[in-house]
Amino acid sequence: MSARNSQTKLSVYVRWRPPTQSESVDGLIEQQSCAANTGSLLSISVKQNVGNGRPWTSPPAYKAIFRQDDDNATVYSATVAPAIPQVLAGGNCNFFAYGHSGSGKTHTIIGYEFKNERSLGLCLAASRKLFEALESLNQADDELGLGIGFSLFELRKKIAFDLLNGRTECHIRQGSDGKTHIRGQTEVLEGGKVRVRPLSQRACWTFESFREELRHGLGKRAVGSSSVHDQSSRTHAVLRLEIVNRQLMEARDALVDRESELVPVGKRATDVSIEEQTKAVMRSAEGGWIPNPDYRVNQDRIDKAEAEKAEYEARVAAAEEDINAILSSSKTKCLGANMVFVDLAGAEYHQEKGAQAPLAKQTPQERQEGRQINTDLLALKEVIRAWSSNQPRVSFRSSSLTMVLREHFLGGEGGASAMIVTVSPADRQYSATLNSLKYGSLVGVASS
Incomplete structure (x- = not known):
């Protein structure tokens, strides 16, 4: 698949989550960050607190490193807030949360306290700012009628589950137009008509209604137990926000x-x-x-x-x-612009040679899930590296995850993209944290 003509970069950040009381007692990872001699990227050094293991130091790869006491609002201001003007100018932006189970990915992207302003996840904080901006545009011209349409689905193996339509199973296919399509059930209608239901998109006209619809949809998301976290996300969740109006929604229904x-x-x-x-x-x-x-x-x-x-x-x-005419003739450039937030499944990891703390034993189901998750995450890393270096071909078909993100990568000109690597400071999770930092550094170096 051809890459786009203009080069787009992806910024990589690290976020340390706060330690629990028991983790503080058991010991924390020794960590420090420093700026490179040239350029603006940071490197990070980590070492196990227990034992005499050698520290690992990354190459300059990270745009910023968030401390344990930095809340969601701080992360949002640095990573997502600069993208809001880009979306309002018609750009498309992608944001990923990557990390091992229990490192705080879902808390970062979604947030668990929907009414605490400082704890809003990145997607909710972004939608609130977008609604404020759209309200100003609508007041200036009441014919615009702008709102946010969103879709929410999760990927497990090679199946997408539509969380806005009762977790309906959807198939991921590449169409004759070369684009990836997510299609639901086939319905036979009156008169012999046959409708293949597309992935649901729900239009919201206020932040309050969006927050409630999102909360309801997230309640359909599947979680499972891993060796690290008893409420681990064993699927990739993809939330797409698009600026829409009623005319555009009606044209798509037609x-x-x-x-x-x-x-x-x-x-x-x-x-x-x-x-x-x-x-x-x-x-x-x-x-x-x-x-x-x-x-x-x-x-x-x-x-x-x-x-x-x-x-x-x-x-x-x-x-x-x-549909094309509505998008091209709009009085505002932002109609049809997208923000995509991806809460990646908890990254699985292996025992580092010479590591001091052994990993918890995994069940056969966990190992099987882990292999699939690692396959998806490896494919994502390779796609990001090829995409960021503007290679002539990008292997989007390597996994279902990269297939469904294809259009968002190729349509990413004019907008920001970022990956937040969430990690635990607990010494007993050193291997998992180290592997997450290595993954992030590879992506960050390739995107620099």
Whole structure:
């Protein structure tokens, strides 16, 4: 898959979560950060508190390192707030939380206290600022009618679960247009219409309604027990915010209707052609196929069916053009702009050679889940490295995670992208923290 023409960078941050009381008693990782001699990136050095192991020091890779007492509001101000003007100017932005189980990814991206302003997750804090900006635009021109449409789904293995539609299973497919599509159940409607339900998008016109809808959707997310955390996220959660208006939402609904009308017409045209061609041949004495002298293909019947199909295909094309026209003729550049927040599944890890603290024993299910998660995260790292270095081909099809993020990477010009690596200060989780920092440093160096 071709990469985009203009180079876009991804900034990498580290966030240390506060230690629990028991972790403080057991011992904490020795850590320090320093600026490189040249450039603005930071390196980080960590060492186990127990034993005589050598410290590990990263190359300059991190844009900022957040301390244990930095709250969500501080992280938001540094990582996401600068992207708000870019989105309002039409840019698209991507934000990832990466880290091992129990390191604070979900707290960072989503937050657990929906009404504590300092504890709002990055996605909620960003949506609040967007709604404030959209309200000002709507007051200046009441014809804009801008709001936020959002979709929320989780990935487990190669299946997407639509959290806004009762965790409906969705299939991830690459369409004839080269884009990745997430499609839900196929429904047979009145008159033979067939509708493939797209991934749900819910339009909200106030921050309060969005917060409630998001809370309800997140309640459908699956969690499981890992060796590190009894409420670990064993799936990748993807939240997409898009600036929309009612006209755009109605046009997209119309496109789904036109596509459902096309399905039976297209099938009928195919059936007619097959039926006529089948009648035009017969079995020979030798068992082969020869022209049937007693039947002449009814080309008028075929042409009529094909003409009807072309008519309905034109309706689909017109519906697509309506959407493009709404986006291109909007009075504001922000219509259709996206912010994507990804709460990655808890990264699994292996025992470092010579590590002082042994890892907890994993169950077979945990090991299987861990292998799939690591496959996705490795693919994501390689995609980010290829994307950031503007390589001619980016292997988005390496995993379902990178497939569904394809359009967001390719449409990322004009906006910021960032990864927040969340880590634990607990000495007993040193191996997990070290592996997370190594992953982040590889991404940060590749993106610098």
